[in-house]
Amino acid sequence: MSLIRQLKARAANGKPVRVGVIGAGKFGSMYLSQAPRTPGIHLVAVADLSPQRARASLARVGWEEPRYQARSLQEAVRSGGTFITDDADAMIASDAVDIVIDATGSPAAGIHHALLCCEHKKHIIMVNVEADVLAGPYLARRAEEAGIIYSMASGDQPALIAELVDWARTIGMEVICAGKGTKYLPIYHQSTPDTVWGHYGFSEEQVAGGDFNAQMFNSFLDGTKSALEMAAVSNGCELVPPTDGLMFPACGVDDMPTLLRAKADGGILQQRGTVEVLSSLERDGRPVFRDLRWGVYAVFEAPSDYVKDCFAQYGLKTDASGRFAATYKPYHLIGLELGISVASIAVRNEATGATTNWSGDVAATAKRALKAGEKLDGEGGFTVYGKLMPAADSLRVGALPIGLAHNMVLKNDIPAGQAVRWSDVDFDASKEAVRVRREMEALFARELGIVTEHKKAA
Structure with a gap:
C-alpha cells in the first residue's frame, strides 16, 4: 500500500503520526509549510531557542495563528494544535511525540538530541548532516541498541x-x-564570509534586503x-x-x-x-x-x-x-520532501537512508597559514574548511573534525591546506559532543586495529 493511503488510514482511525520539530530555520520551515497538508500527520510541537522566531516561521509559511497557540504538549494533543517551546529536551521526553526531526544545524545539539531520542525511544530524522558526520556511526549504533530508527532526511541530497x-x-x-x-572553483576553498557574496554574484543591495547568513552560505561555497x-x-x-x-x-x-x-x-x-x-x-x-x-x-x-x-x-x-x-x-526540494521520511518511518518502519559504518570523515583544513594562538571559527568561517577523507586516515593522523573546529585555540602553526589535528588545539574533553566523538574514535580504532596519534602520544 502506498505511503499516502496508509497515512489516510491513520487519519481515518484517529491515530495520526505525532511529530516534533527542533529548529525553525529554512529546512524546518519548508517542512512546516507542508505538514498541515499531509493527512495522518500531527505536528505536535516546534522547539526553537527563540519561540518568537518559530512563531514567525509558522506565520511566514501560511499557518493561521490559532493553530499554534496550544499552551502545552498535552493541550496540543487534545486540540490537534501545535505547541511552541524552547525546551527541546522536554519535548523529546514527552509521550506526546513519536518522531523527532532535528533541523538545528548544530553538531553538538544534534548529538545531544539523538542521545535523548535513544533514551526516550523516539525515532529521529537527522536533518543535521554536521552532527551525522561528526558522530553518526556512533549514534546509529546507539539507536539500534535502543530499538529506534535513526534516519537521513528525504529532500536533503x-x-x-x-x-x-x-x-x-x-x-x-x-x-x-x-x-x-x-x-x-578551486579558489572557493579560500572563500570567507567577507568574499562569499561576490562569488555568488549577489549585490550589496540584495544581501541587505534579505535573510542572508554569510557563514552558512560560505560553508556551501568553500x-x-x-x-x-x-x-x-x-x-x-x-x-x-x-x-x-x-x-x-x-x-x-x-x-x-x-x-x-x-x-x-x-x-x-x-x-x-x-x-x-x-x-x-x-x-x-x-x-x-x-x-x-x-x-x-x-x-x-x-x-x-x-x-x-x-x-x-x-x-x-x-x-x-x-x-x-x-x-x-x-x-532536490529540501524540506518540502521531508514528509517522505516521516511517512516511511511511521507506516513502513524504514529509514530513508541510514548510517551503517564509518568510512568517510571531514577534517578541519587550514584556508590559509594559521598561527598558534588563533581561534578557529568553524564551518564556513575565515580559518578552516572541511575536506573529505577516509575515516581510517583521519584516525591515523588524529584529524580534528570540522564539526568541532569552533572556538578552539591553536597551539601550533598550521600551513595552508593542512589538516588541523587534535594535538594542535586546546579542547574541553568534558563537553558532550567532544566526549561522544572521542568515544567513537576509540571504538572504531579498536575495531580497525588502528593506532591513533592520541594513543602514540600516550
Missing part, C-alpha cells in the same frame, strides 16, 4: 543519493560512483557542505571516499558515464564504488553544458552483454563501450 544507490543495487547493478552537483554530504553518503551507502579529497570535476549529465569510471576503465576515479561531487563550472569559469548543480546522481555498470544491449534498446546515455550508464534527479 544524501538521502536522495542513498535512494538512487539502493535502486541500482536492488535491480542488480554495481554502483561505480554516486554524488551530487554544486558550483565549484566545499565544506559537499564534503559533509559525501561523508554521509559514504557512511550510509558502503561507498569509499577519495583518499585526497573531492576532485569536483567539471561534468554535465551526458558525460557522467564516461568521466565517472575508474581509471582502469578509462575514467578519472581512483577506484570503483566511490563518491564524487560535480562542478557546474569549467575551471575557467564557463558554465558546464547540462550541469547538475542542484541534483544528485549514480553511475552504474551493466553486469552482462544482455543488460548492456537493454541499455541501448531503451535509450540510456552510456559511455562509448555501452557498459556504463547513469541515473539522476536534476533537483
